[in-house]
Structure formats: structure tokens, C-alpha cells
Amino acid sequence: MIITSDVSKSYGESTVVDGVSLSLPRGGITSIIGPNGAGKSTLLSMVSRLMAMDKGSVTVDGLDVSKTPGDVLARRLSILRQDNHMTARLTVRDLVSFGRYPYSKGRLTTDDKVHIDEAIGYLDLTALSGRFLDELSGGQRQRAFVAMVLCQDTDYVLLDEPLNNLDMKHAMGMMKLLQRAASELGKTVVLVLHDINFASWYSTHIVAMKHGKVAAQGSVDEMIRPDVLSSVYEMDIAVHEIAGQRISVYYG
Structure with missing residues (x-):
């Protein structure tokens, strides 16, 4: 379980994340939603230790992320950032192999290569494994x-x-793949999403942030409701059910 306790981050006079305490459940997909500037990405960066927190603590299955050695944490938790652009000209296989660095330190073993092949196959990239990313x-x-990330x-x-520019x-397709990874591989997937509908369709747990704080959290049934969403986004939002799926409609 990921637990954040009173986690905060400020830039000058601006508080971006303000005393967030959460217990994120193991298994399934937890989506963090909310308007721009709510602190979603900043919170995720602090959970993964990409960014230092000003105060508070984060533990992952009891491991304090601020104190745990990097190679130990990297075998428990992986992250894909928004700005995942590569300037080096790498093939798909080269890129995926980076996921094994916490284990191999750059010297790939037979076991590492098995994990690389499995990750490439799982993402249906076998035919593209020799292609350069810019192709x-x-x-x-x-x-x-x-x-x-899965190869890690x-x-x-x-x-x-993860849905940026898609x-x-x-x-x-990406959300279905992440749902499969949670179900078939036993992963706990935590993601920042802007699209409420994708959060509704694929999540098992939803956290809504607003002004750097947790505004609400719960199951899809508890969260994808007009009163909850309208309060979080400060606009009128209607929720309709079509073929068993909740669809959010924005009224402005």
C-alpha cells in the first residue's frame, strides 16, 4: 500500500500540494483526477521520489521513499513521467532494456533479456523492436x-x-492494456488522468484533487456523480449511464 502523510510542496508563496494524506489500495487502477493546477502530477512526483517534499512522508509497503536506497525502491515502484522524450536515437529494445537497470546495472543477464522480450510482447511491439523511436x-x-516501465x-x-497526445x-487501447496489467500481472497502477470518462470506465479507485488538497476519493460509484464532479471542477457536470458505463457531460 502507498501511504502519504501530510505531504506538502510549495514554490515561493504558492502551495502546490497542501497536507495530502492518502492510503492508496493495492491492486487495480487508481486514477488521480482534478482541474489543472490541482497538484496531481506534483503529488505523483513526490510519491516516486522524483521531487523532494517540503514536509510529510510517503511509504510504499512500509518503505519510506525518502530513506530507502534507490535500487531497492526501484524494484518496488516505477514511474513514467509526462516529459518522457528521448534525445538519444534508441531502438524500442534499447529503451525497454533500461527498465532492467535496477537489476543489471547495465550488464544484461539472460533473465533480463527474458523480461525485455516479455514486456515487448505484452505491448505488442515485437515487430517494432528494432525500429528507432523517432520512426x-x-x-x-x-x-x-x-x-x-513494465519491464522494471x-x-x-x-x-x-499516459494518454497525452493519444x-x-x-x-x-492504452487504458485496456493497463487494466490487463493490473489484472493479469498483479500490478497496482496509479495514474494521473484528465479525462473523467476514462477514469470512470477503467478505474477501481478514484482520487479527486482541488487546490492542492484531496477533495474526495472513493469507488467509481461514489466519485462519478454530478455533485462530486461539479464541486471538484467548479462547473456543472451531468453524468449519464450508457450501456452500463457512466458518461460525463459538461455543461459549463
């Missing part, structure tokens, strides 16, 4: 980065806006 479409490149073989997978078809 891929946006959707293919995003799958390659997710394959790298951690219990917890954190993804910051059209609806590829975004749906």
Missing part, C-alpha cells in the same frame, strides 16, 4: 515507454498523464 507513431512510442517488474506502476482509439 514510430505517437501511440507506438507511448507503448514503448510503458513497456520499459515492480509491484507499483505510476504513470503521469487519440481516442489509442487512449482506449
